[in-house]
Amino acid sequence: MSQLKPIISHLDNIPSTPGKFKPEKSPYIHRLRIHSISKLTLFSFFFLAVILSIFLFSAPSTPSRPAESAAAALARRSLSNAEMDDHERERKVRSSACARSRRGHTVLVTGAAGFVGTHVSIALKRRGDGVVGLDNFNDYYDPALKRARQKLLNQAGVFVVEGDINDSALLKKLFDAVAFTHVMHLAAQAGVRYAMQNPSSYVHSNIGGLVSVLEVCKSANPQPAIVWASSSSVYGLNSKVPFSEKDRTDRPASLYAATKKAGEGIAHTYNHIYGLSITGLRFFTVYGPWGRPDMAYFFFTKDILKGKPITVFEAPDHGTVARDFTYIDDIVAGCLAALDTAKKSTGSGGKKKGAAQFRIYNLGNTSPVPVSRLVSILEKLLKVKANRKVLPMPRNGDVQFTHANISLAQKELGYKPTTDLETGLKKFTRWYLSYYKKKKSAW
Numbered sequence: 001m002s003q004l005k006p007i008i009s010h011l012d013n014i015p016s017t018p019g020k021f022k023p024e025k026s027p028y029i030h031r032l033r034i035h036s037i038s039k040l041t042l043f044s045f046f047f048l049a050v051i052l053s054i055f056l057f058s059a060p061s062t063p064s065r066p067a068e069s070a071a072a073a074l075a076r077r078s079l080s081n082a083e084m085d086d087h088e089r090e091r092k093v094r095s096s097a098c099a100r101s102r103r104g105h106t107v108l109v110t111g112a113a114g115f116v117g118t119h120v121s122i123a124l125k126r127r128g129d130g131v132v133g134l135d136n137f138n139d140y141y142d143p144a145l146k147r148a149r150q151k152l153l154n155q156a157g158v159f160v161v162e163g164d165i166n167d168s169a170l171l172k173k174l175f176d177a178v179a180f181t182h183v184m185h186l187a188a189q190a191g192v193r194y195a196m197q198n199p200s201s202y203v204h205s206n207i208g209g210l211v212s213v214l215e216v217c218k219s220a221n222p223q224p225a226i227v228w229a230s231s232s233s234v235y236g237l238n239s240k241v242p243f244s245e246k247d248r249t250d251r252p253a254s255l256y257a258a259t260k261k262a263g264e265g266i267a268h269t270y271n272h273i274y275g276l277s278i279t280g281l282r283f284f285t286v287y288g289p290w291g292r293p294d295m296a297y298f299f300f301t302k303d304i305l306k307g308k309p310i311t312v313f314e315a316p317d318h319g320t321v322a323r324d325f326t327y328i329d330d331i332v333a334g335c336l337a338a339l340d341t342a343k344k345s346t347g348s349g350g351k352k353k354g355a356a357q358f359r360i361y362n363l364g365n366t367s368p369v370p371v372s373r374l375v376s377i378l379e380k381l382l383k384v385k386a387n388r389k390v391l392p393m394p395r396n397g398d399v400q401f402t403h404a405n406i407s408l409a410q411k412e413l414g415y416k417p418t419t420d421l422e423t424g425l426k427k428f429t430r431w432y433l434s435y436y437k438k439k440k441s442a443w
Helices: 037-057 070-079 086-097 115-126 143-156 168-177 199-219 255-274 296-306 328-341 371-382 407-413 421-436
Strands: 106-110 130-135 159-162 182-185 225-229 278-283 309-314 358-363 387-392
Touching: 086 130, 086 159, 086 168, 106 115, 115 130, 115 143, 115 182, 115 328, 130 143, 143 159, 168 199, 182 199, 182 328, 199 225, 199 255, 225 255, 225 328, 255 278, 255 358, 278 328, 296 309, 296 371, 296 421, 309 371, 328 358, 328 407, 358 407, 371 421
Parallel strands: 106 130, 106 182, 130 159, 182 225, 225 278, 278 358, 309 387
Antiparallel strands: none
């Protein structure tokens, strides 16, 4: 397996330097008793039945949001293509899908205006692939940030269709217009804690949306290869570290994790029945420029600069809460490697013609860092002392620690993360200060 070529950051030219924080072995880690295969199978069927019942009997609700600012509304109107006629939209889709070389891929990226989606789309386009984006620009967090990312995509030559992955008719139109060789499915309802407020949105997007994408892919001729975003959250209450792809994932700690686990099972079903080539990527706490405002490193930065107190959680008995923070450029490298090594699907028009590739990989930094250390680094970079409020970790779906075993991705994808947390946060804070300098209302 060829090794990955170094990928230069496309949104931040500050060079990365290696270096990792290596914590001591945690005293609270112990091996879990392994249940029998029959019990795991029974649990899986029961679990999927519960998830599907939520999906069938509840409609996604949208919580109340602050009124859209004038600037955000202007950005939405100027960039939206919802009122574009079909002919003009199809012309832009076909143009965006054109690869610069015969060997280039033609990729549909769902969630293209999201954090990971934007970075992946631009990296694909800049290396010569054809890329078409799809995003619904929902208001889970500030849509103005998504519109700002869309401007970057436009500048890179990536056209983003404004629509929902649950819109089967729209997906069919896209596949009728373009013979996609690959689908990078990154659209999802993200966030662990928000699932307690709006659970049906997770089932709608992460299960219903995934099925919608797989349905159009299985009926395509030829079928595309699929790479999609699962999550490290599937490891749930597993306490065996580092987390390996072979470890049990039948004890999710949040609804978000449960929908991602269900997604892995659904993906395997479509692979088995229809011959779709599918690769799932379990991301570990992705951070960096153009990130998500609901992530701790992002809102810690915002609150530290505002002089507001920040809440830092600790585990029982003053235990450490740690995360395997992974810089966005390393995640992009893993995504591209997964796409480049994906074999062709074996079906055609919904009919399987042979066994197809099915893979799952961890993409992490393999060096967990305590959240308290994250705060200390931000204090140093921002030159502001944080007002820390230490509280016991609540029962809201969060887990005490994450730690990726990336040996499989290293072996089969050539995946090798190179950015330590301090270097990555330096890039993030530089972007944050620059971006919000023009948006004082966000401070």
